[in-house]
Amino acid sequence: MKSGFVCVAGSPSVGKSTIVNALVGEKVCIVSQKPGTTRNRINAILTLKDAQVVFVDTPGIHKPLHLMGNYMLKIAISALEGNDLILFVLSASKVGRSDIMVAQKLRDLKVPIFGVINKMDIANNAMVEKARDILKNLTDEIFEISALKGETNKLLDRIISFLPQGPKYYPDDIVTDRPLSFMISEIVREKIFELTREEIPYSTAVDIDQIEDEENLTRIYATILVAKDSQKGIILGKNGRMIRDIGTLARKDIEYLIDKHVFLSLHVKVKDKWIEDQKILNQIFGDELR
Ligand SMILES: Nc1nc2c(ncn2[C@@H]2O[C@H](COP(=O)(O)OP(=O)(O)OP(=O)(O)O)[C@@H](O)[C@H]2O)c(=O)[nH]1
Ligand SMILES: [Mg+2]
Known part of the structure; x- marks a missing residue:
């Protein structure tokens, strides 16, 4: 092939x-x-x-x-x-x-x-x-x-x-080398990029804390990292509106991805200046630097 x-x-x-x-x-x-x-x-x-x-x-x-x-x-x-x-x-x-x-x-x-x-x-x-x-x-x-x-x-x-003749590198039914938790965190990040402005998209990262698979529902708990206190309020929005909108859009895409009902719980955490923090960045990107 x-x-x-x-x-x-x-x-x-x-x-x-x-x-x-x-x-x-x-x-x-x-x-x-x-x-x-x-x-x-x-x-x-x-x-x-x-x-x-x-x-x-x-x-x-x-x-x-x-x-x-x-x-x-x-x-x-x-x-x-x-x-x-x-x-x-x-x-x-x-x-x-x-x-x-x-x-x-x-x-x-x-x-x-x-x-x-x-x-x-x-x-x-x-x-x-x-x-x-x-x-x-x-x-x-x-x-x-x-x-x-x-x-x-x-x-x-x-x-x-x-392309040359070569081996099959991945099984037939696989579309990405990334695990489900990565795909989910990316979907949440996409909604943050879509809905927020200025430095906010660039100051956020998304961590998936837990995925619980039940028969008719998948429960997902995720944390949105921000780089300073004032950004937390922006991600939450007035009366929690922004984080609700991020969650609603992300949930729909995740449901489409895994073909199941999803309960998505989003949490915001401040990690001061994390985008300049080598230790945190090593945790996020470390295994990709070959
Ligand atoms: N009009 C038009 N817009 C496009 C086309 N392809 C991509 N876009 C838009 O260009 C923007 C950037 O697209 P991405 O695919 O995220 O670009 P990227 O090169 O992966 O960007 P980074 O990951 O940020 O480096 C999005 O709004 C796309 O919808 C195209 O063929 N025509
Ligand atoms: Mg891109």
Whole structure:
């Protein structure tokens, strides 16, 4: 069978996670309008009759603004190694310095690269030209797509033809290497990214404390970490409105994911300046830094 690892890399918010979901045909990775949504390396697996593709979603490559950003950058850079193919994603609506920075990182690797200019549905001609320019010295194959509109079939066909013959890396029914607790914490985090503003999404993390499986119901207890006291009030919202909204949206997605009724209990805890705390960051990201 054809098989291999395909790393999806690029600047923040160019649509990497949207592309991974479209290619796999399932929502494995969380997506939001805000840059910096993906924090971890996440394998999303597509198994077909004669092929298995392991897509590796990564954090956006950017100049870090805090210690957590450093970790995210390290994860993104280390994920570039050891793949059969890299998809270098750019946005047709905005090309800038960070895309050039990504190109520089990719130039030294000996891995084949497909260039993907995404968001063609909102393309700006000058930006598309810039993107083609950046890609022209890196790769022969350039795809211009809109992942939002699901235009990934041709790209998928080319990826599969390009991959070598190889083993099946994962069992047929597995779509991600991540455990359920990670998927649940990501769903909660996605809702925080969707509903809150300014520094709040970047100052929060979600810990799953307990998952209790009953016959007709799964009970989930989770803690939202914030980095200072004033952020706790924002996550709770007036009369607890914000945390209720986060919980309602997250519960619906979790119910869809596990196909069961869910009781979701969210709790907020202040861990002072955790995004600058090496010990906490090591706990969150430690096993990903290889
Ligand atoms: N118009 C348009 N928007 C898109 C397209 N693909 C993704 N988006 C939007 O772009 C935003 C960012 O998408 P993500 O998939 O989260 O981007 P990312 O590159 O994974 O971002 P980070 O994880 O933060 O690095 C979301 O609001 C998506 O809905 C597209 O083809 N067209
Ligand atoms: Mg992402």
